[in-house]
Amino acid sequence: MTTFPWLTTLGLVPLVGSIVVALLPRGRTLLAKQVALAIALITLGLTIAMALQFQADSTEPFQFVESHPWIPSFGISYSVGVDGIGLVLVALATTLVPVVILAGWHDADDSRGTVKGYFALILVLETLMIGVFAATDVFLFYVFFEAMLIPVYFMIGRYGGVQRSYAAVKFLLYSLLGGLFMLASMIGLYVVSAQITGTGTFDFLTLAGLEIDETTQKMLFLGFFFAFAIKAPLWPFHTWLPDAAAESKPGTAVLLIGVLDKVGTFGMIRYCLPIFPAASSFYAPIVIGMALIGIFYGAFVALSQTDMKRLFAYSSMSHFGFIALGIFVFTTQGQAGSVVYMVAHGLSTALLFLTAGFLMTRYRGSSTIADYEGVNKPAPVLAGFFLIAALSSLALPGLVSFVGEFLVLLGTFERYIWVGALATLGIVITAAYVLRLYQRTMTGPVKPELSGMKDLGGREVTALVPIVALTIILGLFPAPILNVINPAVDRVMQSVGATDPEPTVPLSSAVVEGTDK
């Protein structure tokens, strides 16, 4: 194990970069973009370098661990480290940031905020995203969790659409509501830890090892879960998402839905389950119910949307239902599937929003579905990417989202066969709205206004290709990611005290093959 502070470096690079970008003279917009992109690429390079040193078979719960006392008065330390789950999510974040910067090259050009400001905010957000997935101190996690709101708030409010300030405030207040209840729970947890061990602490491993009595667990769980359910968002805490997504720039939406919302589901698997095992099993049926409703509610509402961004938002909500379902069925496959699904959803969200964003910049920025018809004639490449995005969203076999969805369903079937059967129906509706969207906008006779539409340029294709490549490679060969995730998931399962149900038929699923490689 190296002693190089990987995670801190990883977090500092974008932060320093954002300061540099913010200090550039106002007129140098091109330079600001170039610096931002370079910083994001350096961060990605560092992430890859770090990931290569990650030992999947390590017995340590966390790797690249650093710990320094921060506020000893409250038992708070600056402690970071990643397990497999944290690592893939950090990697997701650092992959999407350069893509978003490149894709959103002109996003901020005609906004009311400055161009450099937009890119500086993206970099600050990157620091906070890395921090939130890397924190192993609950307080530190909370700080990142809440601080993330501020850059997003400004990204929506300053650079968004017509209803931007409404959407930004709604987003902020909703998230703060969850965050404040989590704060109360977190303080409660601290007080409980002080009662049990004599000194209060926020260290995750210590907290996860505590034997908290069940009544207390049930109360504290609610605060954490509420925050995560709003963040994710699960039905019925989702109403901020469509507004925020619709008013954001495509790049903002990608980071918001693709990465930030994962903090919610990440929080459930990282914090809710290991720290409150008894409460998690107690509430599992309710959460599974919420997840199921979310799957169908999101899908049905998506079916009736007339605006692309809102459609994607509701579709994401439906996918978050799957992720939460996988976490709360307490099977190895379900949870591993959820984590894969988080990554897959991040990638497919990026594809959807960015391609749609490219489409919108070609026609007055309109995101109304009815404004587009027959785009595949003037812009075949764009239509092609749009199709891949659509297929990735409906989890076509061979794409990474399929691996995630399949594992989640498999894990669900193992435990609750009827829930699994119901959830499977959700896929059908997903296929319906996604394909219908493609059919309406891309096929058919070309709308006269659109006939002169330019196809994707080199920059735009460059931004999309890595995502498409990852989607396909990980879809065909998920072993690397599963190998990293599985030990972490096993630890979560252990800490909840859950074991996989005895299989009634011999296991011969793709997972086992995948993990054995």
Next chain:
Amino acid sequence: MSALTSAAITVADTVTEFELPSINYSAIAPILIIFGAAVVSVLVEAFAPRRARRPLQLVLVIGSVIAALVVVVSLAGTRLVTAEGAIAVDGPTLVMQGTLLVVALLGALLMAERGIDPQGDAFAPRASALPGSEDEREFTERGYLQTEIWPFFLFALMGMLIFPAANDLLLMFIALEVMSLPLYLLAGMARRRRLLSQEASLKYFLLGAFSSAFFLYGTAMLYGYSGTVSLPGIAEALTAKPSEASLVTIGVALLLVGLLFKIAAVPFHQWTPDVYQGAPTAVTGFMAATVKIAAFGALLRVLYVGLGGMRWDWEPMLWIIAILTMLVGSIVAITQTDIKRMLAYSSIAQAGFILVGVVAVSREGLAASMFYLIAYAFTTIGAFAIVSMVRDASGEATHLSKWAGLGKKSPLVAGIFAIFMLALAGIPLTSGFIAKFGVFTAAIESGATWLVIVAVVASLIAAFFYARVIVLMFFSEPTEETASVVVPSAFTTIALAAGATVTIVLGIVPQPVLELVSNADVFIR
């Protein structure tokens, strides 16, 4: 030293023996320094030529405050009761006095500003001239500037220094008056919108006098019950004869009305918005920050030292007041259209959050309340510094609509103001978050979980109006109406920079200050 403290000289008299009170002068030196400076300041007003007054006063004020601060720091660790039990110098006293002096220094810098208002400074040229009268116009035209604010400032500060140190109710009452009377006058001295200012002054005076009377009446009741006005004496009486409940309960209630008035707790908050709005902004900032500290210091001492024995009687009452204060402050702030009034309601809501720490009734509660006061004071004074800089042709542009798009016109100033708003809203990485975290922790530790849940809801409501200011500054386009930011002289700049620095530093590395307050979390009894 020995010469100072060996005061117990007995004077033999034919009838009675009179014992000179023993006073540890070094322990009360900070108060004496400010008192001395205040007296000299009056003399300067009377005898120094007009030109020399301002430099003399500034040297006097800044010098004396710094000197007092140095003495407070050198007293660190002192725990004693002096002046026949009337003054307690202990951890909380010194922390509060130290904070008061630093914040007062920043307040003095704001009041000394002469680079913002084109007519000179923020104060009426002659406070005695009737608003709108011929005299007033003449004084303004001649460009008169006055320096009478400085003696008032110093006397008020002296009262504030005594207030949290007062270990008996009579001295506490005197401190209350010494602190308040100059403030009533200062509130009425605004150069512009003088009627509003004078109305504020009168309102503050009348309601303040009322509340002082309540305080005094409460003191009398407690004296009637316990035969003493000293806080430890009352505590003793409470344990000795806990039966005569009605007299004590009424006395405590009246006493608390007086103190809760000063911290602007609901339902004793009615004066706050009017006074905050009417008073010159520099005075508002000074007063908002310091009176809160001094009054909470006194409240904490009364509750923890004097009335600890009947905790079960006043705790439910303070719960209700804390809840009301948080909710009313936050909800009413939403409807405000004037930035100063909004900050006034914000300060009411903040008082509610501090009360959450107070009703924890524990060492942690005391430490957390002190930390909150420190964090709040610096943020507040910084926020008012900015309010004094945002102006249009008619003076300060306090209507919120004039702040629309300020982020585009002056990104730096608007950005700093946004940090203050986020700190008051309690967002992580600002002092306000650690402060809230501290009081909530203390409250949950002592079992007040439900109070914290209400506080959480109130925080959310409060976040709404703080966020609204940010929305206005950053997410709206500037209009014709939008005010502009006047570049101030070094005075305001230093105060603003200090406020912003402390707000951020306490959010990121709060440990030294947390240690300071937790080392000072025991009252001497």
